[in-house]
Each structure stands twice: as structure tokens, then as C-alpha cells.
Amino acid sequence: MRRTVFSSGFFLFSCLATGNASAALAASSDAAEIQELRREMVAMRRELMGQISSLKVRLAKSEARTNRNNQKKIAAPAALLPATELSEQKVRHVVSGPSDPAIKFSDSASQYNILRLSEIGTPPSDRGVVESWKHFHWATQKDENVRVGGMIIGFPRGRFTIASADAAYAFSVGLALHEDIGGFFGMSPRPGETKGNFPGLTQNLRRLRLPVSFRYKNWIANVTPDWGSSSSDGKVSLYEANINYTGFSHTYVTVGYFQPRVTFYDSQSSNNFQMLERPGITNIVRNIAAGDSRFSAGALHYEKRWWIAGYFTGQSYGTRGNDSTVSDSQTGATLRVAGRPYISKNVDIHVGISALSAFKTTQNSAGRRYSPGEATEAGLTGTKLISATVSNTGPVWAAGPELGLRWRRLIMIGEYYHIGVQRSERGLPVVNFDGYYGEATYTILGKPRAYDIRQGAFSAPGVEADFDPQHGQWGALEVSGRYSVADLNDLSAGIRGGKQTVWAGGVNWYPNRHFRVMLDYNHFIVTRNQLPYNISGRNGNSVVTRLQAAF
Template sequence: PNGRPTIQSEDGKYAFSIGLAFHEDFGGFIGVTPRGSEQKGKFNSFTSNARRLRVPLTWRYKDWVANVTPDYGGSNNDGVVGLYEANLNYAGLKNTILTVGYFQPRVTEEDSESSNDFEMMERPGITDIVRGIAAGDARFSVGGLHYEKRWWVAAYFTGQQFGGRNASGYYGGDGNVGDSQTGGMIRAAGRPVATRNWDLHLGISALSSIKPGDGTSGRTIKLSQRPEVNLGEDSLLSTGTITNVANVWAAGPEVGLRWRNLLLKGEYYHIGVDRARQNGGASMPTLGFQGWYAAANYTLFGKPRA
């Protein structure tokens, strides 16, 4: 499918295909000199990174589809082989796909686009932070999505990421986990206006880590983000590790508006971190974080995005 080499039985019941998604970043930071006695961060003047190097394998038998996608790239520093997804899907119900396994449940507008279609090189920071709470790549998921002509809804129960209990895992797990994360996500989006000159997209996403994983330092969470390029640089934004976390949730709206060749789009998310009582017994404050982005695009040549 989609130009991937495919072999198929003559009656069309069985099929196998193998594809390739290869995103290679190379470049550097020019003129990064620390002031006075400050230390220089890790900003390479030249380096390279296999951002994504995925070989999607797909087996289909009638309405059942199995996907296994090894990833030979790495988010920020390649070198270790991992897994982008491994799941089993049933597409036998009308306009519905049910999924179980390691999956990327799509939450927020930017996360719902394929990494091949981003307007910018990377996702906006807030989108990356939000999806990391209980969605993101290779998240253990059980759920489904249903679509009609103008709208779309998806809901998944989600657990740990692939390798969440393995300290040398591709996604950086914790070998001391005694109880894994449980959570879930839901997203609904629609296109109430869809004419020749105007398009309006509205949506809402919510997700929660009801019970974060219980690892080396108890139930913790850390929200952090690099600059929106992945060339080995330090993380510039971080909450530090928040301990004694009871649950984490995030929710927010997404809006997109097209008028002829002009495309405006924005998202806002609020993140709430509820905390358990400390051992001593004092109750701890609930923490709130928020983030947004807005983007404007004008297509000069060619067919604008729908």
C-alpha cells in the first residue's frame, strides 16, 4: 500500500508489505559561545542524527492487520535499535479500527499528523510534552477509533511504553518499576465548515496518567523539552523530577482555519499534576502547567493542505 513493496495472495486475503521511513538530521549550531564564566552546553557545531529510520512490516489476513516497525533511528542520539510499534488491529467493523499492542495513540492536532507531514521540522514543544504523559510512540494501548465523513473520535486505555521496566530499553526505562503506569486518552475532532475557500477544524484532546509508574524514586514525573531540533543539544526547559505524584492529566482545544492559501492553526493545553500525601502526612499542592502555539502558513505554489 502507498507505494510500499507488497506481496499478496491471488484472492487478496493475505498480504505482506515492507516500507521505509528515513529522516536524517544533519547540521549544527553556529556562533554558540558562552558568556564570561558560563559553561557551554552540548550544542554541536556539526553533527548528524538518524531521527527516524523505520522499517514498517505489515501482515494482513482478511480484516486483521499486524504491524511491527523496528526503528533504527533515535529521537536525539541514534545508535540503539528499538521499536516504533507492534500491534494487532481489527478493521472488520464499519469505519472503525480496534487496536491492541504497542501503538502511537494520536492525541493533539500535531501528534495526529504523520511525522512525514509536519509543517515544521519537529512537533511544537507543548505537543511533545503532552503526548509523553500517556500517549507517544510504542505505548501499550487497547482501544479504537471511529470515523465518519466530517468527524473522528478515538479512545485508548494506555499502559507503559515499550521497555518501561527495562533500564537499558530504547525509550529509557526503569529496572526498579514495581507497578507500571496506567492511563488513557481521548480525542475528538471534526470539520464543521468545509467549502472551496474556507475550512474550519475543531478538536479536543484529553489524556491522563491515572497512576504513574512506581520506580526507583516512587511515582514521579518530569516534563522537559529540547529546542525544536534534534542535534544532540541539552534540554533547555524542564520541571525537574516531581515526586509523590498521584496522577497527571492534560487537556485542551485545537483550532485550524483555512482561507484560500492561508492556513492558521493553534493549540492550547493545560497540564495538572495531583500529588499524594508525603510519608509524613502533609498534603502537597497540586501543580499546573500550560503551553500553546500558533502557526500561520501561506502556500505560494502548489496545492495547499486540505
């Protein structure tokens, strides 16, 4: 009976709602019955509203239970979930935390998602693309792209890329642009000294690289020309030209002109540097048998907790072209081993060791010589305040430890290196140099620096929301400080190259992942040597701003 009344009432309600009042009145000529039907309609409306309210309450409870279940899933180790469930939110704590010790690398897709989370909002590399075909394929599928016929056109990891549908064939081109503006002050020469090249205000195109990569499955060819310079723009050179194979698990094999991954700073991209330039001692060490555009043959392998890279190295690009008297090329090798003995949500402890050796140095008309030197860590001058020359050299080697700590938003890293120079002539003493640095970086805004297992180093901070002051979005902001020492004195061997100490502080702002503005202040103290602009020792200051674009 109730259902019949409900149906009749619903019909009457429909007729009234649609304006068919005449049809409703025609259904009954009895006014009393019409009134009764109206009362029934009011009662049914109240009952329907009550049922709707009840359904809303049940729906809210159901949503709350679903949210609680999702939070439990997010709290679980991400790599233990199926690869298809690894969304950015579910594994964010794994990367920024950075990860739970229970996470295993048995699932390649899980690895990819964890690695991808460490790159969210961070600058692209200043190098060519080197990664496995599977990881590259996943990147082209997950990042923004469009499909034109059988081709994929997009920006995986922020770099313009054209790839076939299965990503077996691909071409990508990037950009690393570093424009420095600044100068020196407090650099007046002392009596008897020349001023040296320390301009009060100048500009320098520090880097202008166009990383170009050609891919066929796990085979990659990278070519990166460079129009920038560490001292003066206008110099055209080559940063890398190499062939890579990435088909082995977590392993990249490289042959060609390359920057061997040795020392903490050389294992990361210059787009990620905490300060404008490398510490002086790492620059000196890397140039023994590594550095930019060094012929290399070797491999890099990474796991969740450890990292290793080793290369056989030869001459740097342009050595013979710049010196026609070269009669024998340099040969050497590099090795770096790093790992994380302790990992938790808020803490990463990093340890490592780097070693490299030039088995024989380049021989030219002056014989075999080793001539280390370093400028002021400012990148605006080629004038080296510390410089030494060791003749009749045999093997040259360097080795030292590295330590790092991440505590939430704070990163601290330090390295020490000792350099030994053997002599080829009997009776000449071994020459010893050394140096070290310590630096700290704190992320104020944005995603803090996380550990990148492929570099064995910490990544740049991530921009979670692009700069938009109208909506309270300011990008990422960090402050840095560093103390570094490079000592090229060995008075027992008759070498006085000078000792340089640099106190530095800086601020880095990332409005988005592709652009960065850096501001560094350096105060340097250098002891005397035989250089005409440093006869009595030299102190000074520099302020430099860098505008960076990375794609």
C-alpha cells in the same frame, strides 16, 4: 443515374489510382467520353471534400457538447455518482475543495475514492498499514501492479505490497528515513554556566523505520523497528508492534505497542509535519500517557465531519528494561475528538479537543515522580533547556483545545494545553504547567494540503508532476512559520522548570511523493532554571536540513 455515374467514376478513379491506366482506356475508346468521365470525377471529388468538411464541423460540435456535459458531471457532488464513475478528475474538487456538504457516506466505494484523492502525490505514512479489507482491495486494483500467477505485486499508496488476488492475504514493507544535518550558533554559555550539548555542525539519523504489515482480510499485524533517535543516532528501538481489526465501518481497533492518536500533531504521520519537530508543548503533553511505543488498547472512528479516538494506555516499550527498579507500571487513557463545523470549496474550519491522564505514574526506587522536559525543537541534541521534577505524584492530566483553518493554499493550526499534577502526599500543592503554539503553512507549488478525514488533520501537499526542470515541473513547495511556548514554571508550588519560547521558519520541497528536503531555522529564548547550562537563562539559534525518504 447519379449513383451509377458515381460507381463508374469510382471504378475509373480506382483504376487510375492503382496504375491500371490501360484497363481504364480499354473501358472506352471514345476520347470525349473519357474527358466527360474526368469532369465527373472532379465534381464528385469536390462534393466528397465538402461532405468531409461538413462532417468535421459536426464532430467538433459534438465534442464540445460532450465536454460541456462532462464538466456538468464533474461539478456535481462526487459521492452522488456511481462508484464506478468516480475518476480522479471527477472528485478532485471534492477533496482539494475539499468537499460539498451534500456529499454523503452511504457508498463505501465513493468514500474510498474521495480518500484516495486526498493521497494523490502525498508521502506514504511512517506507520504500518491500517485500513479495511475493502479499501485495501480497491487500492490494489486501482494502483499500479503486476499479476504473477495468483498474486498481485505492486505499490498501493506508494508502498511495496504483495497480495493474493482478492487481497485477503497481504504483506507490505515501507520506509521512513529522516536524516538531519545542521547545528547551533549564538550558544555561548554565560559566566558560571556549562556549555551543554549544542554542536556547531552535526548529523543525526532522526528516524529510520521499516513499517512491516501482515494482513488477513480485516486483521492486520504491524511491526515497525526504529534505528533513529530524537537526540543521537545509534539507538535501536521499537516504534510499534500491534494487532488491528478494521471490519467495522470507518473504525480501526488497535491493541499493542502503538502511538495513540491524541493532539493534532500526533494524529498525523511525521512524514507530513509542517516543521521538523513537534511543538514543545505537544511533545510534553503526549508523553504523559501516549507517545511512541506506548502500550495501548482502543479504537479510532471517522466520518466526513467528525473524528474520535480513545485508548487505554500502559507503559512505554523498554520501560522495565531500562530501569530494573520499576515495581509498578503506569496506567492511563487518552481521548481526542475533532470535527469540521464548516466546509466549502476554499475553506475548512477544524475544531477539536484532546485530553489524557496518567492515573498513576511509574513507580521505581525513587517513588512516583513526574519529570517533564523539552529540548529546542531542533532534533540535534538531547540537552533539555527546560526541565522540572515533581515528586510524590498522584494522577497527571492534560487537556486543551485545537483550532485549524484552511483557506485555499493557506493552513493555520494552533493548540493550547494545561497540565495538572496531583500530589499523593497531603499538604503538597497541585502543580500546574501550560503551553501553546500557532503555525501557518502556505503551498506555493503543487497540490495544497487537504483535509484527511481519517487523521482528523491536514495532509501533506501533493506532487502533481514529478520534478523535471526540462519540462517546467518543480514538484511541490511550501513555506511554514511557527511560534510556540512551553512553560514549566509554577513558582507557587516551588517549581522552576523554565519557560521556552521558539520562533521558527521553514521551507519544504517535495521533488516527488517519496522524497522531501526540509530547511528550518529556530530562534529560542529560555528563562532560567536549576540546570547547570541555564543558570541565568539561555538564548540561541539552530539551522537544520532534513532529507526524507518515505515508501
